[in-house]
Amino acid sequence: MKKLVVACVALSMSAFAFAQAAAPAPAAKTAQQSKMVTCNADATGKKGDDRKTFMKECLSAKPVKAPTAQQTRMKTCNADATGKKGDARKAFMKTCLSGK
Incomplete structure (x- = not known):
């Protein structure tokens, strides 16, 4: 009788452990x-x-992505080039964008 009780206890403990392991963990x-x-x-x-x-x-x-350094420079140079046209604008943009 004692062996039967020990076997039942062992079986129920293993079933409990299995149930604990089978429970899904909450996903992130x-x-x-x-x-x-x-x-x-x-x-x-x-x-x-x-x-x-x-x-x-x-x-x-x-x-929203932050603008890159080049995009920021382009925006600034475009604002500064307001009023310039043609070759004067091209030359200004070239020097402005190159950082000189």
């Missing part, structure tokens, strides 16, 4: 899931078509 949120949480929080108070439109735009929005 994907970027889309995180975006959904943020958009949902921002959509508080919106209803119906207004909410649908907002959520569609929010979820499809691409992250």
Whole structure:
């Protein structure tokens, strides 16, 4: 009888351990899931078509990238070249963009 009790206890403990190992671990949120949480929080108070439109735009929005150094230089040189035309503008842009 004692062996039967020990065998039952051992069997139930192994079944418990197996059940613990088989339980799926919570997965980390994907970027889309995180975006959904943020958009949902921002959509508080919106209803119906207004909410649908907002959520569609929010979820499809691409992250904004910072401009590169070349893009920043181009923007600055373009602003400085206002009023110049033709060869004068070309020469100015060439020297401005080359950093001289």
